[in-house]
Amino acid sequence: MADGDNRRLAVLIDADNAQPAIVEGLLAEIAKYGTAHVKRIYGDWTLPNLGGWKDTLLRYSIQPIQQFRYTKGKNATDGAMMIDAMDLLYTGNYEGFCIVSSDSDFTRLASRLRESGTVVYGFGEKKTPEPFVAACDKFVFTELLREDDDGEPPQRKSAKELKRDTKLVHLLRLAVDAEADDGGWAGLGAVGSTIAKRAPEFDSRNYGYAKLSGLVKAIQLFDVDERLIGEGPHKALYIRDKKAVGT
Template sequence: MENPGGVTAKLAVLIDADNATPTVIEELLAEVARYGTAHVKRAYGDWTDPRLKGWKDRLLAQSIQPMQQFAYTTGKNATDAAMVIDAMDLLYTGRFDGFCIVSSDSDFTRLAARIRESGLTVYGFGERKTSKPFVAACDKFIYIENLRSGARARPVSSAPPRGLSDDADLINLLRRAVEAASDDEGWANLASVGHIVTKQRPDFDPRNYGYPKFSDLFAATDAFQVERRMPGGGKTAVVYARDKARTDAL
């Protein structure tokens, strides 16, 4: 993601190590790089806890700063409190364009909402068990399961998965977005469509359906025409889609 003027977004990545797995950190930071540059990378936890020993090598390899937080008493999550305090301190510096909150813990729902209230973008990273309120509080939410190196995306040339074309909620979501972004002939730039869909469903991701790209998912639904154009003789293709139902009515 870039800011107006082509400036790469400055991001702060805050990881709840008590509630995240170190095995996917490389893939996670690669995903973060799609949206901007991580100027701050911090992981919070009680590093004296043997359960966090798997983090050490990952922190060193990825230059992530470990933030020590002792558990003061049983049943209270001091790590969450420390992470929230640091997030607010970083927010008030005015140096960042967005935050990446890595946790499946719903306790960060209000933090995400507060950062957005300040006009910054919030990217959430967590497992599918993450509560809906936390997901909805983020501008975009990425499921960790989609980032695992063992995950296999569906080959683009394969047949649509059974039930995809019959998924009324998915088709209607995409159709509404295409209609909102379409020109007089019904064609919509998929980049614009993607922004509209994400605003409605922050956790929407073509990888949830087994496809690596938005355009692949569109083609697989068999409900849209998908067309690649080279505007102005450029070298980068722009992908457009049009609802087949509208085409048939012409």
């Protein structure tokens, strides 16, 4: 399987549960995880509510897939996406799937894809039901990706506000404890990987910090140590829970 930027990805977008304003940020985000070899968006393009997508699809070479609504109240788009996802999976050409929707109907699809050894990245609004979020390896809230006036980044939270977030504090401390050496120090990269496994929706940007390192420093619950890697100029960040060492 390919790693990192070499991962071949299939991007499947539910037009009924996504907005054109996220696309630029979405594709930039996806580029962090691999290369989008397939970009498809599903919906009933005969309906006027999807008309705003036209220019965006042309600009970013996203293939629209027509799916008529044969029965009122039934979402045929979901079924078409699921069938295509499984067809793409069986080709064996893709190491990862990006499912763009806030619909819980894709929970089982995400689980099934992961069972087959592929990585699943989910993208949806903060209203996305927790089961779908938890079924993905990584989940990014699309509010962070919008390019219009509604897409302003979250306000940076202060140390006091961060410490009040008991779920965040618990998550960080558990991850540090899981990766700590005998002296209590844990590499930030390893900590980040552990957090991602336990909380797919975690993203330091939701707290107003571009990187995990900024969030960890801001919360003021951890000692921070920058260490040189070998004899080169590169440094690695290590952190230690102040509570664990009584500082």
